[in-house]
Amino acid sequence: MKIIDVKEQAVPIKSDISNAFIDFSKMTASVVAVVTDVVRDGKRVVGYGFNSNGRYAPSGLLHERFIPRLLEAASDEVVDETGENLDPYKIWDILMTGEKPGGHGERSVAVGTIDMAVWDAVAKIEEKPLYQLLADRYRGGKADDSVFVYAAGGYYKPGKGYDALQDEMKQYMETGYSVVKMKIGGASLEEDLRRIEAVLEVVPNGQSLAVDANGRFDLDTALRYAQALEPYQLFWYEEAGDPLDFELQNELGKHYAPPMATGENLFSMQDARNLIRYGGMRPEKDYLQFDCALSYGLVEYRRILQMLEEHGWSPRNCIPHGGHQMSLNIAAGLGLGGNESYPGVFEPFGGFADNQPVENGRVSLPDVPGIGFEAKSNLYQLLKTVAQ
Template identity: 30%
Template structure:
């Protein structure tokens, strides 16, 4: 029987934390446990979980390890613990697939599709010049895009702010036509009254979805927002377990859920969340503005989830000035996009090979990414 002998953590540009787990037979699995801007905190959580529960254990008992890491502690859930569990879980699945010579999706029931559609980000935190960028991405073969709706926005803002958001989407729609999908991310920046106004105003330009129209702590407002629009509502990147998703599935107002494979308990938990959503006729579109291990984990779940709709990926995203997804792969061709789709990889484990020398080299660099703190004109803190 193989057992877990060692682990290492690497903080690398632009804002990622990578976990390497090794077993007695020499098998290596990789995970990506990180909360963007809180890498040091998650590192400590991973170390505590690995040292307490996993060193010396059989890596193949993934469900039991998940239950132990989650339920073994009296205090549960939240972004830090669930992200630590997520990265460990990814690495354990990578090990199991490699030991059995099969991709993870084969171990989860086999593929329900041959490829998954991806979307490409346009614009930055404060969206601008999006129409020109949209044209460029469509010319590159993407059939779906996503953009931020607004920059800072007041709890009750003026008509000009709404008009600016509408005009940006209008310009993108004019630039790319009606056969391209465009998601609009509210990013939790928008209060309930403004979310209602924006949703209604954006309706004529038919976004693919409006994402995180309010913060998850205000999910009880989603039914009111849904009354003001027929646009599909998406949310879930800041929800961390099936219990967090239970209420929004039951109230029926969300059309697309977006759990993050590096935040919501990893492959084990997101596969369960996806199955719950399928029972409520809700689509899956995993959140992933992160690195190659997180993306590979997403694609494995997409492969075997019948309700998977589309996959976020972070190639050339505005966060990635100092490092990008393909930089860390021994074979970047695994994430080649063809007409807006990525083929489901069939290599063992997560289906990717990490360039370990490059990871070690990059981990020597200073990484200190934190999201900006935005403020309103009166000096109060604005949602980023």
């Protein structure tokens, strides 16, 4: 077998929402199609991938470095020992040929996007859902029947008052979510507390609400928020400071007893390891949000999971950022603690299969070969255009 072609297209997200740092009005994403010569059910197998929201399309890196390296590789350099399927680990090594250690930046997004497409193709060639393929290879065949998901919303938006915020959160709860998340840090502490209290009026209790500062705070502000937030006993307090400020995170943990979460903007095993070594994160209560689509893909994510195990962390403490089907498959197949979800936001990339509703805060996965993009109609319509 061989890879015939790799195609990429940058597509706009176009959203008028914002968090504490950025708005998404000009945000883009890369969509990649890895075209193989394998045929299943009369159709050529194509693997699809895309990068998560929050990082722009890495089109230049893909076309200048990573796609050419993959297409220039000999067929025997990209296949597994059977010669009948792709080997994601060999492909990862090919993509990273000539890349120096460190400086992960946007290249981790480019590699993660291709990696997603490769795993989609691998599972399709084996005619298995990716979650089952992962469970068979790495977890004794046992995949979780469903995955905990929370609704990430509560963004800042022009003209969005307390009533609109409450209506948004009520809608999430009514559609099956048990935990919702809202943004903080884009307003004053006093205003954010009023917004939080408005949401707490329409959800069961503090354990039904998480808050996310998107790395906005310096240490003093992070601690002031911590003092104000602690009485609410929230589900978690997320990314208070810069993602690489491990000293800030460590100090925050000394003053804030309820759960914290961070990690979505750490894009390598080495950075994740530094968070565990120096960030004061607590394996008995805190959550890690590494997103494979932004951090060199599933190949690197498995290295992160191995590192976490060596440091006494359970995969159940991992609830990835991104709200996409790739992380949902990883969660079910490798036994993570859950996955983010973006109901109605960042479409068509956010959300899951069309016929898999959220029930009691959990969602099941379709029995579809690959990642399951074909079961999400609006996303699949977009993906198909890239392979043409």
